[in-house]
Amino acid sequence: xxxxxxxxxxxxxxxxxxxxxxxxxxxxxxxxxxxxxxxxxxxxxxxxxxxxxxxxxxxxxxxxxxxxxxxxxxxxxxxxxxxxxxxxxxxxxxxxxxxxxxxxxxxxxxxxxxxxxxxxxxxxxxxxxxxxxxxxxxxxxxxxxxxxxxxxxxxx
Numbered sequence: 001x002x003x004x005x006x007x008x009x010x011x012x013x014x015x016x017x018x019x020x021x022x023x024x025x026x027x028x029x030x031x032x033x034x035x036x037x038x039x040x041x042x043x044x045x046x047x048x049x050x051x052x053x054x055x056x057x058x059x060x061x062x063x064x065x066x067x068x069x070x071x072x073x074x075x076x077x078x079x080x081x082x083x084x085x086x087x088x089x090x091x092x093x094x095x096x097x098x099x100x101x102x103x104x105x106x107x108x109x110x111x112x113x114x115x116x117x118x119x120x121x122x123x124x125x126x127x128x129x130x131x132x133x134x135x136x137x138x139x140x141x142x143x144x145x146x147x148x149x150x151x152x153x154x155x156x
Contacts, residue, residue, distance in 0.1 A: 002155035003126055005092055005140075007046045007084040008060075013077045016056055029058040031079065041094035041142075044081035046150060048094050054079040062148040063139065065109035074147050088155055091122045095150060099143040102152075104129040107136050116143055130154055 016029060024031055032055050034040045038048040040055045049055050056079055061072040085092070102125055104113040112134050117125040129135050130152075138152040 002089050003130055004089075004153055004155040005046060005087040005095070006151045006153065007086070008043045008075075008077070009084050010044045010077070010081045013044070013056065013058075013081070016058070016077075017079050024056070027058075029056050031056055032076075038094070038097060040076050040078075041098075041149070042078035042081055043075045043148070043150065044077055044084055046085045046087060046092040046094055049076070049078045060148065062151075063109070067109040069105070069109055069111060071148075073141070074145070076147075091126070092150070095140055096122060098149075100149065101141040101143045101146070102126065102129060103139045103141065104132065104135040105137055105139065106134045126152055 034049045034051050034053045034055060037051045040049040042049050055076040057074060057076055059072055060075045063069060063071040099116060099118045100122055102115050102117055103111050106112045113129050113132060115125050126138060129138055140149040140152055141147060142149050
């Protein structure tokens, strides 16, 4: 079974690129100069931002649904990211190098399965979850801080 990992659409974030520190602060957004690699996973490109780049730390509603699981959390977006990545049949390095909380949702946007996975165990866990016909999609979160990481779906 094929799967795909989808980065976030950059369009909603582009209005923040290049804003002053004061403007960002008024919006609850913080700009960071990347000082270590790895350490700042971009949710648009699904990659680690290189040292010297800049990221915006912001709150993002990654599950805007009418269910008790509606959710938002912190994410990093690489300032200047222009195109969402779509990774097929592979776990992007920015996810593969961390412990993930994988949450599988049904058509009613309710969690039907959840698990922790790390390293080589991530892909088999994804495939097992997607093998459940009730599962419509999976949200990956970085387990240590709880931040939203990516959307995982079946690849048609």
